[in-house]
Amino acid sequence: SKDVVRRLIEKVNEQKYNMMLLEEKRTVMANEYFKYAKTACEYFHMDMPPYEEYKGNDIFGMVMCAPCGCDISVFKDIEEIELYHGQNDYLDVVNKGINKKKGIEKMLEYYNMDGYVAFGDSNNDLEMMKGADISICLGQGLETVKKVSTYVTDAVLEDGIYNACKKYKWI
Numbered sequence: 001s002k003d004v005v006r007r008l009i010e011k012v013n014e015q016k017y018n019m020m021l022l023e024e025k026r027t028v029m030a031n032e033y034f035k036y037a038k039t040a041c042e043y044f045h046m047d048m049p050p051y052e053e054y055k056g057n058d059i060f061g062m063v064m065c066a067p068c069g070c071d072i073s074v075f076k077d078i079e080e081i082e083l084y085h086g087q088n089d090y091l092d093v094v095n096k097g098i099n100k101k102k103g104i105e106k107m108l109e110y111y112n113m114d115g116y117v118a119f120g121d122s123n124n125d126l127e128m129m130k131g132a133d134i135s136i137c138l139g140q141g142l143e144t145v146k147k148v149s150t151y152v153t154d155a156v157l158e159d160g161i162y163n164a165c166k167k168y169k170w171i
Contacts, residue, residue: 002056004080009054011075022061028052036089037065043088062093084123092124100128120145136164
């Protein structure tokens with residue numbers, strides 16, 4: 001909600017972090033503290049989005065730019081969200097109780113399917129990986145994800161998905 005976005009931006013500003021706000025057709029930065037935003041953008045191979053003050057636009061996704069492994073307890077009073085540490089200076093921000101596994105469960109129900117294979121590498125993939133029949137962690141993945149995975153393949157930039165598909169004889 002717009003209220004949650006505003007409260008989160010306020011907390012992010014207090015911490016001197018930043019927030020990428022993903023709108024329908026563009027991404028903007030919520031403030032001008034670019035210290036962690038630069039490394040996060042480099043990780044995602046993207047240009048630094050422009051700064052623009054939040055004016056209540058519809059937001060479809062948020063990525064917090066903050067030091068890797070930072071203490072997220074300062075955000076616990078914003079009960080409507082969950083934060084997942086990424087592999088760099090970023091955290092995924094999601095609505096509480098919503099994760100990739102829940103989306104997959106809806107899709108399985110819709111298509112009357114029983115199981116799935118998951119590829120992942122970050123903490124926002126954990127629930128999805130735990131629920132999969134086969135869970136494959138990409139080589140650059142976090143140790144937390146590797147621990148719950150059926151198989152660890154090569155890094156994504158080393159053809160990890162292709163190599164795993166070959167291993168399992170899917171291609």
